[in-house]
Amino acid sequence: MDQEDIAHVRRFNRSLTRRIGALDESYLGRGRPLGQARLLFEIGPDGCDLKSLRDRIGLDSGYLSRLVGLLVEHGLVDLDSDPEDGRRRRATLTAAGLDEWRAYDELSDGFARSLLAPLDPARRQRLVGAMREVERLVAAASIELDPVSPESTEAKACLASYVGELEGRFENGFDAAKSRPRGPASQPPRLFLIARLEGRAVGCGALYDFDASAGEIKRMWVAPHTRGLGIARRLLDALESEARGAGMKRLLLDTNRSLTEAMTLYEKSGYRRIARYNDNPYADFWYEKMLG
Amino acid sequence: MDQEDIAHVRRFNRSLTRRIGALDESYLGRGRPLGQARLLFEIGPDGCDLKSLRDRIGLDSGYLSRLVGLLVEHGLVDLDSDPEDGRRRRATLTAAGLDEWRAYDELSDGFARSLLAPLDPARRQRLVGAMREVERLVAAASIELDPVSPESTEAKACLASYVGELEGRFENGFDAAKSRPRGPASQPPRLFLIARLEGRAVGCGALYDFDASAGEIKRMWVAPHTRGLGIARRLLDALESEARGAGMKRLLLDTNRSLTEAMTLYEKSGYRRIARYNDNPYADFWYEKMLG
DNA sequence: CCATATATCTGACTTAAGTCAGATAAATAG
């Protein structure tokens, strides 16, 4: 990463900050402080309970209570108890509040429009495309890997998605029980990693012991909407580095012919096809990589 | 421009706002309110006079005075009168101020680095490229066209750059006096347009009367660092629309063989090669367009 | 039922950020 790349990112941040500040300014044009405006906008046409508002915008509970109070006072918001949990309170927009919400929505739309309008169609498409690219790659950069227990809710949720997907993709469906790694029955993995994007699990991968000097990679999965961000690559790298740290000399893995992206990844990462080394009924190809 | 494009721009704004907010947070980590931190950072290693600070950040003069006062009090900034204009005051960083400036600079660098670091080199390049594209296109969208007097300082500055460039590009140099449009001596243009990017003139173009039913486009120029943003196209469109409004049926223009981008633009915009219609010694090609 | 946790509210604060009306001193136009 050279200094010039960094300078570009900094310039980008600066120029965007200024521009986005302009959106805030336009919000102020409705004579309401930014905090209240944002809150009103976040409550939205469907309403919202205060707890989730607090989580989303990150406000002190006392402060939030007062801000909502002001909106109620101005006749923009109604506040009732949540029927399911008497401690919680739900905020919903009144008719006047909904009008205001629409006005803010219009401002945001108008702002976006003002970025696109002066451009010819070709440049417009390029801008939208570049924005999407920036967004995706910035998301990719904010992925975090965390070791978790394979028994944790998060791990189980990932595995369920993994199984669900294989069921759909494999010609004969998939039954997780038949694809256990060998060794002592239901041997736990040495490391189970979760990939998180803004706190939500969007991928997983596990490293198992195979024999005294080898490990096995299994349960590699990435949520469909986050593919192409290099998450699988990072999971694989992290698992390999753990394997090296544990003194393993060799890594094994198997895969199904329908998982073409996975096979591409393995081959790019230095895995080479070998003969069948297990009796996994879902495996079509077997790979190994010597750890240097 | 469809609703989906707008939704993309809005999502982009939202996700970037959050991320850029994180940079502000990191600035706060040095125990100084954001206003002071930004001011210190803007003063920079070379110092700066208060007037230009005010223009750049847009602060109330009283407020700025007090903010700088605080920085002086904390031993971070020195304040002296400008030797050239006794009303102005120059702020310069003390040794301690410079250390602080470096710390903020490091934070910005670190922030940029944290966006790039988790990515593999290919994705890193894609991110930097996409950021540059967004920046350029957003700049393109914020270009504004203004009619000005051809005698104004801005117009003269543009024309000077235009002449300077032609001198360099034409095989036999360029003398503006020899390339006057025909008609009553030094006839003023019907419309002289300036293209502005963030207040600075980065391009120009003029529409002259040629005869009772035709106009002539001349003095089309775009600053080198802003080429590729579609500025010339927008200037040309605006001049044509003025010509239509004035009842002109036909537009003429001439150009030199070395101005290849210009020729491409004219041809894409519907201009067709015609025979020589004037005695401009620098012209190699002549074009016309019928206004529909 | 009890202890504890959770969601919200209230009161009493602090601080940042900014506005506005002059005052002051230096530059500039005539």
Place this chain on the structure above:
DNA sequence: CTATTTATCTGACTTAAGTCAGATATATGG
């Protein structure tokens, strides 16, 4: 030299934004 403009400063304000320590009422696990 005088009137006006310009750049900055000072004093007196306002408002937004946020923090913190309880108080209160409701859920939840045992």
